[in-house]
Amino acid sequence: xxxxxxxxxxxxxxxxxxxxxxxxxxxxxxxxxxxxxxxxxxxxxxxxxxxxxxxxxxxxxxxxxxxxxxxxxxxxxxxxxxxxxxxxxxxxxxxxxxxxxxxxxxxxxxxxxx
Amino acid sequence: xxxxxxxxxxxxxxxxxxxxxxxxxxxxxxxxxxxxxxxxxxxxxxxxxxxxxxxxxxxxxxxxxxxxxxxxxxxxxxxxxxxxxxxxxxxxxxxxxxxxxxxxxxxxxxxx
Numbered sequence: 001x002x003x004x005x006x007x008x009x010x011x012x013x014x015x016x017x018x019x020x021x022x023x024x025x026x027x028x029x030x031x032x033x034x035x036x037x038x039x040x041x042x043x044x045x046x047x048x049x050x051x052x053x054x055x056x057x058x059x060x061x062x063x064x065x066x067x068x069x070x071x072x073x074x075x076x077x078x079x080x081x082x083x084x085x086x087x088x089x090x091x092x093x094x095x096x097x098x099x100x101x102x103x104x105x106x107x108x109x110x111x112x113x114x
Numbered sequence: 115x116x117x118x119x120x121x122x123x124x125x126x127x128x129x130x131x132x133x134x135x136x137x138x139x140x141x142x143x144x145x146x147x148x149x150x151x152x153x154x155x156x157x158x159x160x161x162x163x164x165x166x167x168x169x170x171x172x173x174x175x176x177x178x179x180x181x182x183x184x185x186x187x188x189x190x191x192x193x194x195x196x197x198x199x200x201x202x203x204x205x206x207x208x209x210x211x212x213x214x215x216x217x218x219x220x221x222x223x224x225x226x
Contacts, residue, residue, distance in 0.1 A: 042218035090157050099214050100207035105157025
């Protein structure tokens, strides 16, 4: 158990809908990262927040947004969902701000768009 | 474009056998290289991390090697166990822009 929690574990929704994925980092970690992992793809970095501020951006679509709250938990919002958004979404956390720091991954949220 | 390529894409071996997974990268200069293990449907877990000055790093039955000159790393698994069935992901940290580049992973299946 990495200490990173994600909810929900599974999510099934229809195209065009909007969903929110939630992540709580390990105690003491200030950075939260979001990743997307599709069936045939490796982990794709989406976005990083550090202590409430956006720190780095990866391949995040405009339909997706994220935020980190004062208690350091983070939410990833996915809107106007398409079939291709079906994937595993992982959250990870680390102590500092550097992208190269050791990241502890949560168990993931499996999103299925029908 | 910085890339991390892993081979083979998938591998099947018998329990108790050894195996070696490869990672070739073009990231230069790089800060560090990590190997992660990802069980099916779970988040990745870090196995080893090496800086450019390190040649080898062990974690139990897992041994990672790094050749910074040829830009190659390998992960050697000794006396494989059924629980080693997983994807193994190589991740390289780019020194210049502090980004990390993930390989697509090698899917390892251990058969009893």
